[in-house]
Amino acid sequence: MRIAVWVTEGTWPACVDAARELAGSTDAEFILIHVREESGGPADPGFGSLIGRGRRRHADQELRRLSEEAAGTMLARAARRLGAEPQVRLESGFPERVVTALAAQVDYLIVGRDGDRSRLGPASLGRHTRFVIDHAPCRVLLIWPGDVPGLGSIPPPPPEP
Numbered sequence: 001m002r003i004a005v006w007v008t009e010g011t012w013p014a015c016v017d018a019a020r021e022l023a024g025s026t027d028a029e030f031i032l033i034h035v036r037e038e039s040g041g042p043a044d045p046g047f048g049s050l051i052g053r054g055r056r057r058h059a060d061q062e063l064r065r066l067s068e069e070a071a072g073t074m075l076a077r078a079a080r081r082l083g084a085e086p087q088v089r090l091e092s093g094f095p096e097r098v099v100t101a102l103a104a105q106v107d108y109l110i111v112g113r114d115g116d117r118s119r120l121g122p123a124s125l126g127r128h129t130r131f132v133i134d135h136a137p138c139r140v141l142l143i144w145p146g147d148v149p150g151l152g153s154i155p156p157p158p159p160e161p
Contacts, residue, residue, distance in 0.1 A: 117145070
């Protein structure tokens with residue numbers, strides 16, 4: 001069994017725990033993936049103007065380095081928590097496209113709810129996660145990181161006509 005875990009800030013511990021539980025005592029192969037969203041342009045047009053001319057490129061490179069370092073640390077922590085020897089992938093690009101492509105190579109993809117966690121419903125999914133869930137060509141295990149909101153968080157039904 002091949003299990004991929006989408007490692008993102010705020011959701012990865014619950015997703016890694018779910019992967020361990022799903023695998024149980026089987027000889028599962030794990031893939032941990034984090035995708036740094038990158039459009040190819042500068043990090044933030046407003047940010048560069050604060051830095052000044054000639055230093056923007058250096059600032060963009062420094063932000064990229066710091067982002068890669070933080071992502072690498074998060075993936076290392078996820079691998080330790082998993083307690084297995086996973087394949088670890090740190091990629092850049094459109095997260096929804098990269099993760100969906102990986103989903104074609106695994107039996108299960110584990111993702112965490114990354115939107116509004118205060119209530120049940122579609123707003124509990126971010127746009128990238130929604131895309132992956134809608135397009136993944138494998139089984140998807142969707143995880144609530146933390147406490148699950150109660151059924152009382154669902155809006156009431158519309159009034160009868």
